[in-house]
Amino acid sequence: MPTSEVLLDDGVFFIELNPNYPSRDAPGFLQRRCPVTQVTPSGWDCVGSFERDSRGKWRADVNAPYDEENDSDVLILGEGLDRMTAIAMLWRRRHEAYVKQR
Numbered sequence: 001m002p003t004s005e006v007l008l009d010d011g012v013f014f015i016e017l018n019p020n021y022p023s024r025d026a027p028g029f030l031q032r033r034c035p036v037t038q039v040t041p042s043g044w045d046c047v048g049s050f051e052r053d054s055r056g057k058w059r060a061d062v063n064a065p066y067d068e069e070n071d072s073d074v075l076i077l078g079e080g081l082d083r084m085t086a087i088a089m090l091w092r093r094r095h096e097a098y099v100k101q102r
Contacts, residue, residue, distance in 0.1 A: 007087065013094045014044075015087065027051035030062065030090050032099055047097035050086040053079070058086035062097035073098075 004016040005023055012033055017026040030048030034040050048062035057080045064075040075096065078089045 008091050015091060030094055047099060048090055050090050057081060058083045060086040060090040064098045
């Protein structure tokens with residue numbers, strides 16, 4: 001299994017690249033460290049991401065409480081971005097990610 005590359009890490013949250021892509025093009029994940037449980041056996045929980053859309057632009061989002069009206073549990077932080085802006089936005093707003101109590 002490929003290992004991931006960590007871009008940013010503050011000891012609680014970290015952004016890692018998806019190891020299934022070349023680093024320069026890889027989407028990535030915002031992870032939050034948490035206790036090791038049956039639900040989080042790795043000791044971290046994915047709480048956001050950045051990825052390229054079908055137009056080749058990037059978006060960033062974080063987990064949010066489920067909204068019945070919009071049928072969504074994601075807060076989109078930005079769309080139509082370049083990759084570095086998406087990463088920076090995700091990192092800057094990491095504390096807005098909804099973290100389920102496990």
